[in-house]
Amino acid sequence: MAKAKKEEKSHKELRKEYTYNKLKGLGQEIIEEIEKNKVPNLKVPSRGTGNIVYDDAKRYYVLGDRYGRRSLGNVKQIRKLGQMVYVANFCKDLVAREKTATIREMYYVSEGWGISFKNQQESNIVGEDLEVTLGTTREDLGLMPEEDGASVYGDLTLFDEVEVNASKMGKSGYTISPTIDQVDFLDCNVDKVLAVETMGMFHRLVQENAHKRFNCLIVGLKGQAARATRRFIKRVNTELDLPVYICNDGDPWGFHIAQVIISGSAKLAHVNHDLATPDAKFIGVTASDIINYDLPTDKLKDVDVLRLKELSKDPRYKGDFWQTEIKKMLKIGKKAEQQSFSKYGLEYVVDTYFPAKFEEMENQA
Amino acid sequence: MAKAKKEEKSHKELRKEYTYNKLKGLGQEIIEEIEKNKVPNLKVPSRGTGNIVYDDAKRYYVLGDRYGRRSLGNVKQIRKLGQMVYVANFCKDLVAREKTATIREMYYVSEGWGISFKNQQESNIVGEDLEVTLGTTREDLGLMPEEDGASVYGDLTLFDEVEVNASKMGKSGYTISPTIDQVDFLDCNVDKVLAVETMGMFHRLVQENAHKRFNCLIVGLKGQAARATRRFIKRVNTELDLPVYICNDGDPWGFHIAQVIISGSAKLAHVNHDLATPDAKFIGVTASDIINYDLPTDKLKDVDVLRLKELSKDPRYKGDFWQTEIKKMLKIGKKAEQQSFSKYGLEYVVDTYFPAKFEEMENQA
Numbered sequence: 001m002a003k004a005k006k007e008e009k010s011h012k013e014l015r016k017e018y019t020y021n022k023l024k025g026l027g028q029e030i031i032e033e034i035e036k037n038k039v040p041n042l043k044v045p046s047r048g049t050g051n052i053v054y055d056d057a058k059r060y061y062v063l064g065d066r067y068g069r070r071s072l073g074n075v076k077q078i079r080k081l082g083q084m085v086y087v088a089n090f091c092k093d094l095v096a097r098e099k100t101a102t103i104r105e106m107y108y109v110s111e112g113w114g115i116s117f118k119n120q121q122e123s124n125i126v127g128e129d130l131e132v133t134l135g136t137t138r139e140d141l142g143l144m145p146e147e148d149g150a151s152v153y154g155d156l157t158l159f160d161e162v163e164v165n166a167s168k169m170g171k172s173g174y175t176i177s178p179t180i181d182q183v184d185f186l187d188c189n190v191d192k193v194l195a196v197e198t199m200g201m202f203h204r205l206v207q208e209n210a211h212k213r214f215n216c217l218i219v220g221l222k223g224q225a226a227r228a229t230r231r232f233i234k235r236v237n238t239e240l241d242l243p244v245y246i247c248n249d250g251d252p253w254g255f256h257i258a259q260v261i262i263s264g265s266a267k268l269a270h271v272n273h274d275l276a277t278p279d280a281k282f283i284g285v286t287a288s289d290i291i292n293y294d295l296p297t298d299k300l301k302d303v304d305v306l307r308l309k310e311l312s313k314d315p316r317y318k319g320d321f322w323q324t325e326i327k328k329m330l331k332i333g334k335k336a337e338q339q340s341f342s343k344y345g346l347e348y349v350v351d352t353y354f355p356a357k358f359e360e361m362e363n364q365a
Numbered sequence: 366m367a368k369a370k371k372e373e374k375s376h377k378e379l380r381k382e383y384t385y386n387k388l389k390g391l392g393q394e395i396i397e398e399i400e401k402n403k404v405p406n407l408k409v410p411s412r413g414t415g416n417i418v419y420d421d422a423k424r425y426y427v428l429g430d431r432y433g434r435r436s437l438g439n440v441k442q443i444r445k446l447g448q449m450v451y452v453a454n455f456c457k458d459l460v461a462r463e464k465t466a467t468i469r470e471m472y473y474v475s476e477g478w479g480i481s482f483k484n485q486q487e488s489n490i491v492g493e494d495l496e497v498t499l500g501t502t503r504e505d506l507g508l509m510p511e512e513d514g515a516s517v518y519g520d521l522t523l524f525d526e527v528e529v530n531a532s533k534m535g536k537s538g539y540t541i542s543p544t545i546d547q548v549d550f551l552d553c554n555v556d557k558v559l560a561v562e563t564m565g566m567f568h569r570l571v572q573e574n575a576h577k578r579f580n581c582l583i584v585g586l587k588g589q590a591a592r593a594t595r596r597f598i599k600r601v602n603t604e605l606d607l608p609v610y611i612c613n614d615g616d617p618w619g620f621h622i623a624q625v626i627i628s629g630s631a632k633l634a635h636v637n638h639d640l641a642t643p644d645a646k647f648i649g650v651t652a653s654d655i656i657n658y659d660l661p662t663d664k665l666k667d668v669d670v671l672r673l674k675e676l677s678k679d680p681r682y683k684g685d686f687w688q689t690e691i692k693k694m695l696k697i698g699k700k701a702e703q704q705s706f707s708k709y710g711l712e713y714v715v716d717t718y719f720p721a722k723f724e725e726m727e728n729q730a
Binding site for chain 1 (some may be wrong): 424470490529534538547565
């Protein structure tokens, strides 16, 4: 892509408008029912395990059709519905003022409402109820996670309060803002994304100029990817048409960090349409890599073996690639870290391993 | 300060030269002894508990005078001394090429040396031995921690590969590079630093324009401050003459996050001269704040009470301020998070709390 399309409204403005109208609609629905002398009630999709389904076509977890109704006519539900309206109102105000609050702040703010929460767990659940009822992410509602996202390095120009280029922000690059949907992509001169689990590997790639060599964005995931990171990866994949490659430690935990980016988590089935990137590819460290590159390894611990067996039964791992690699890892009984390539020198991973992997990927495509 | 002094050599160049000469000197010392037909040996300061002393004048932990000698004439020490020379040589190469490696990468690289390590713990210890022998930080030697430092927002211009201004890098600001001593400060138009424990509070401050209102740098510590963060705070305090104020959760853990920035840790006594900022001030949340602002609280848990009692006996907490606040917290039996000010609205902390605190600080000064 040469230039990101300049639409009349920016991504940020469109999301804001959409969310604001959704929140306003929720209130109007209640008002209308009251005006018709009906008892207001809201349809809340169920988030129970029984309603979380792996969608083969979409290649991620989604919510099924089950839902509950919350009615002001039911004494047990009045409190919860009231809280939801308060939270929606709080969020509408945040969205209008382009502000955010952490869910922790919301909990404290609610002390001033007539209908406060018993504890933060209760306020978190109502936040999720609203998310699932409106089909928007918490971040769109102005409710911010505590954690920032990954680090990004490479030739991507974006607008996040100011115009920045992720290759000109110092060695640690651009930090993905928790409110990544308030960010617009302006220009991009790379042709792929290479996401790695550790910041050690991120800095290795930056030092070896991997962003120039592979014409890629380098993303440092910092372990399990934050929601903002998953949203960022989804957006660059779909809006900028960039293929995404993930390289993590070669163990069940590294596998799953990649898989949650690819196919989403069951817990967030209601927002996976915004977070999952089914076309992202895990390129290593695989059990085959451990053998082919004769990597320094550690023995699988009992907990690793148990986890690998769990993964092999998970619908997200049912493809041939995963089944083969999981079996192979169980067979050799070993795991390896991504930094273990430095056995062959610090530059090896960039000079030899990634070029081989990218060639392999191109031959597959 | 208007402009950072532009010396002939940059901070980065001076540190590089100093470290390179230290490493070269270590090798030369050994060669000279061999040429004199002496058995080479190295003086390694002791890092044992008995040699870690709280220095009342410096106001942080330092190493005492005890040291050991490692000699090639002692069969038990040959291996360790050999490893140290290999690590020093590896680091000399890193410094010369302006590269870094994680201690994990060094461990894997060492597989190619004739004198490899049994496990990473052994290689870490040799890295620390070198640090303490030379009196330089690991980062100066090119050995990088895995983690990036804090987020910084505000009008500070620095050179980190490129010239950047921390108020023009997106909502999450500048991420402190793990190799912060390779960074030069170019210009600074703030008069203080406000460091906060959570990224939730960091984003609150940015949103409420606290950097303009208080003419400060906002630093988001992300919990226990990384070494790079502590070094950054030390540098802005001493090189740019900026007073540093820290606001954390009002509990023993928040107290200690501040205290490690102020007085350093015992474990890193050998590098506290580079990391500790004895003039930094903890401004809250104090036990007095909990009472004065009638904050939402949680009950102290047993582990909190235990920790508070430990802190009260720690030499770093012997001043009146800390003794009073610890006693008060034990008496009320309650703790409060920094985000709990949002009980009075999201803006309260910036509109009311911090202005009151800064006024108090100025009256004390």
